[in-house]
Amino acid sequence: MTDGSAKIGGKITIKHVAQDAGVSVAAVSKVMRNAYGVSDAMREKVERSIDRLAYRPSTAARGMRGRTFSIGVLLVEMRNPFLPSLMDGAQKVLSEANYRAFMSVGEARAAIEKSLINAMIDLKMDGVILVAPRLSGELLASYAKQIPMVVIGHHEPGATAFDTVNSDDRLGARMATAHLIAGGRENIQMASLPRKNGDFDVYVEREKGYIEAMTEAGLENRVGVWRMREHPDRAGPRLADLLDLDPMPQGVFCWSDIHAVRLLNEAKVRGIDVPNQLAIVGYDNTPAAGLPLIGLSSIEQRGTEIGRLAADTLLSRIGGRATPQHILVEPELVLRSSS
Amino acid sequence: MTDGSAKIGGKITIKHVAQDAGVSVAAVSKVMRNAYGVSDAMREKVERSIDRLAYRPSTAARGMRGRTFSIGVLLVEMRNPFLPSLMDGAQKVLSEANYRAFMSVGEARAAIEKSLINAMIDLKMDGVILVAPRLSGELLASYAKQIPMVVIGHHEPGATAFDTVNSDDRLGARMATAHLIAGGRENIQMASLPRKNGDFDVYVEREKGYIEAMTEAGLENRVGVWRMREHPDRAGPRLADLLDLDPMPQGVFCWSDIHAVRLLNEAKVRGIDVPNQLAIVGYDNTPAAGLPLIGLSSIEQRGTEIGRLAADTLLSRIGGRATPQHILVEPELVLRSSS
DNA sequence: CACACCGCGTAGACCGTTATACGTAAATCA
DNA sequence: TGATTTACGTATAACGGTCTACGCGGTGTG
Numbered sequence: 001m002t003d004g005s006a007k008i009g010g011k012i013t014i015k016h017v018a019q020d021a022g023v024s025v026a027a028v029s030k031v032m033r034n035a036y037g038v039s040d041a042m043r044e045k046v047e048r049s050i051d052r053l054a055y056r057p058s059t060a061a062r063g064m065r066g067r068t069f070s071i072g073v074l075l076v077e078m079r080n081p082f083l084p085s086l087m088d089g090a091q092k093v094l095s096e097a098n099y100r101a102f103m104s105v106g107e108a109r110a111a112i113e114k115s116l117i118n119a120m121i122d123l124k125m126d127g128v129i130l131v132a133p134r135l136s137g138e139l140l141a142s143y144a145k146q147i148p149m150v151v152i153g154h155h156e157p158g159a160t161a162f163d164t165v166n167s168d169d170r171l172g173a174r175m176a177t178a179h180l181i182a183g184g185r186e187n188i189q190m191a192s193l194p195r196k197n198g199d200f201d202v203y204v205e206r207e208k209g210y211i212e213a214m215t216e217a218g219l220e221n222r223v224g225v226w227r228m229r230e231h232p233d234r235a236g237p238r239l240a241d242l243l244d245l246d247p248m249p250q251g252v253f254c255w256s257d258i259h260a261v262r263l264l265n266e267a268k269v270r271g272i273d274v275p276n277q278l279a280i281v282g283y284d285n286t287p288a289a290g291l292p293l294i295g296l297s298s299i300e301q302r303g304t305e306i307g308r309l310a311a312d313t314l315l316s317r318i319g320g321r322a323t324p325q326h327i328l329v330e331p332e333l334v335l336r337s338s339s
Numbered sequence: 340m341t342d343g344s345a346k347i348g349g350k351i352t353i354k355h356v357a358q359d360a361g362v363s364v365a366a367v368s369k370v371m372r373n374a375y376g377v378s379d380a381m382r383e384k385v386e387r388s389i390d391r392l393a394y395r396p397s398t399a400a401r402g403m404r405g406r407t408f409s410i411g412v413l414l415v416e417m418r419n420p421f422l423p424s425l426m427d428g429a430q431k432v433l434s435e436a437n438y439r440a441f442m443s444v445g446e447a448r449a450a451i452e453k454s455l456i457n458a459m460i461d462l463k464m465d466g467v468i469l470v471a472p473r474l475s476g477e478l479l480a481s482y483a484k485q486i487p488m489v490v491i492g493h494h495e496p497g498a499t500a501f502d503t504v505n506s507d508d509r510l511g512a513r514m515a516t517a518h519l520i521a522g523g524r525e526n527i528q529m530a531s532l533p534r535k536n537g538d539f540d541v542y543v544e545r546e547k548g549y550i551e552a553m554t555e556a557g558l559e560n561r562v563g564v565w566r567m568r569e570h571p572d573r574a575g576p577r578l579a580d581l582l583d584l585d586p587m588p589q590g591v592f593c594w595s596d597i598h599a600v601r602l603l604n605e606a607k608v609r610g611i612d613v614p615n616q617l618a619i620v621g622y623d624n625t626p627a628a629g630l631p632l633i634g635l636s637s638i639e640q641r642g643t644e645i646g647r648l649a650a651d652t653l654l655s656r657i658g659g660r661a662t663p664q665h666i667l668v669e670p671e672l673v674l675r676s677s678s
Numbered sequence: 679c680a681c682a683c684c685g686c687g688t689a690g691a692c693c694g695t696t697a698t699a700c701g702t703a704a705a706t707c708a
Numbered sequence: 709t710g711a712t713t714t715a716c717g718t719a720t721a722a723c724g725g726t727c728t729a730c731g732c733g734g735t736g737t738g
Contacts, residue, residue, distance in 0.1 A: 061694035287418075363688050688731080696723085703714105
């Protein structure tokens with residue numbers, strides 16, 4: 001009785017339900033969408049049939065006219081330890097609203113990102129959340145015309161076609177830098193990335209915060225942004241070269257924990273006294289930062305909160321909101337032994 | 340000419356292409372599926388129209404009769420650092436075959452896993468890859484009847500309805516244990532998990548390997564499997580309690596780096612001499628293991644290879660293969676300072 | 679020369695749902 | 709009581725593809 005009846009004759013469809021309940025197909029559809037014009041008696045009949053037959057509507061067919069209740073999440077790349085908490089927050093909101101999230105990885109390459117967004121549109125997903133996309137703001141806007149969209153990790157408060165949710169990266173960087181300054185340090189460098197085309201990337205915003213904090217402390221002439229190469233085999237300065245500077249910096253603010261952890265390792269291996277000779281603060285408060293052997297001070301972005309807000313924002317955009325929304329989440333400085 | 344024509348009148352469909360090329364809708368469909376019965380002349384005409392109009396077929400509509408060229412990947416949870424390399428391998432194969440992968444997270448809860456697999460079926464995805472699902476083999480088999488399926492991290496070589504790809508976890512555990520024994524140690528414990536319902540989980544297989552290696556060395560009476568609680572707030576022994584045993588183990592083989600790294604940290608914090616007083620070997624060779632400050636010996640599963648094989652297997656299953664396939668990938672011991 | 683066959687292209691049913699238009703009976707109003 | 713409205717169901721046209729069946733002109737075969 002609980003199941004088994006569904007097996008014979010392949011997938012069971014809305015027609016079978018209609019037949020079983022002795023009503024029209026349209027009636028069943030109405031019940032499911034709880035549309036206008038169904039009596040309590042009919043609703044009950046239909047609902048009984050639905051779970052007697054263990055009926056599940058085909059999302060694919062649904063997509064041709066109505067909603068699919070699925071939303072796409074485009075991730076830069078999977079290795080970023082910031083993502084799990086972000087997804088936790090988003091999933092919670094989405095699943096409560098009966099939506100399912102499907103993620104894809106863009107590998108930080110624009111061509112792949114484009115093809116994946118297209119694929120999500122073609123699957124008739126109801127909306128997309130993009131995390132730190134490489135695509136230009138212009139291109140994002142053009143996609144946003146085709147599908148409701150929220151972007152995380154992309155600072156473009158002027159965008160009108162889509163919404164954004166971000167950590168207040170500038171504030172976070174200021175907090176980190178100010179903390180290093182408060183420790184009596186003056187020679188403080190920032191480890192960042194080579195400037196790419198986009199002015200909307202998070203590290204750009206963090207650089208601004210670093211510079212602001214230095215300037216406020218009257219250290220504007222000590223500002224130094226160290227743009228390390230991203231891949232070992234590319235050209236450009238290495239992260240570890242920071243330690244060979246003469247004089248060696250008293251403090252380093254890293255745009256990301258990924259690099260901060262590596263720098264901290266290198267420093268300790270070289271026998272540098274952290275934090276007395278060199279203090280380090282990272283960004284993201286990744287799990288590795290919290291390991292006692294590492295003990296890296298870092299900025300907590302509150303990823304779960306960001307994910308939650310992004311999902312909320314997307315749902316309201318799907319619900320019809322047309323006025324853009326750009327949210328900043330206040331970060332937090334987590335102090336450990338590295339500073 | 341390059342674009343812009345597509346804008347007016349909404350989404351462009353197969354009809355527009357047919358009209359533009361001056362052929363029937365069926366003809367366009369044939370060209371796209373490169374089905375039998377199209378002349379070179381027609382193929383060319385149609386293809387020109389397709390990219391003149393920047394036409395992309397609706398996956399949703401396609402799903403109602405044919406393939407969607409999308410496959411679903413169900414992940415246990417996102418925090419497992421083994422996943423990115425796995426996905427790298429799978430993505431490569433899939434994208435070469437013109438498939439797109441969409442991931443969802445089951446949060447290690449059976450109910451969520453079920454609902455997500457259903458969602459993937461309802462989206463008419465062409466196949467699914469499950470990573471370390473919590474579902475029983477029986478349930479997996481019933482889903483496998485509805486959709487081509489490959490399971491990773493689930494040792495059930497007797498399964499016929501679906502395929503499996505796994506690291507040879509038993510061998511890996513033997514290698515790790517044998518290495519600890521070769522260092523002259525006899526009191527070697529294994530840190531594992533509480534036994535759950537499934538006998539197919541990877542840690543069960545790793546336990547077998549550990550016991551085999553101990554037995555082969557004549558240490559069968561020294562076998563000790565330490566089942567730590569999974570969450571801090573649950574009942575059961577803590578991981579760190581291993582260090583309070585009297586006598587303290589000379590070596591610990593951890594079923595996963597996640598725990599090995601924590602144990603190593605705890606040991607060093609307590610001032611225990613690693614590896615002389617206590618040697619540790621983990622499993623997964625996660626990025627953290629490779630940090631100089633950590634230096635954890637670990638078993639490399641070769642996730643990329645596993646992902647690659649899983650995708651290959653799935654594609655051949657989609658292609659019609661009916662005979663089950665169960666693949667084991669040989670792991671590798673990576674030695675560092677912890678052992 | 680009648681016939682089967684092949685290559686190419688089209689017509690149209692079909693997939694499973696949504697949503698609009700419409701019919702009918704009961705309830706409300708003047 | 710006749711005229712409107714209201715409530716509830718159904719029929720049916722989309723939606724955007726796939727795929728089977730078939731038509732048609734040209735070739736080879738007996």
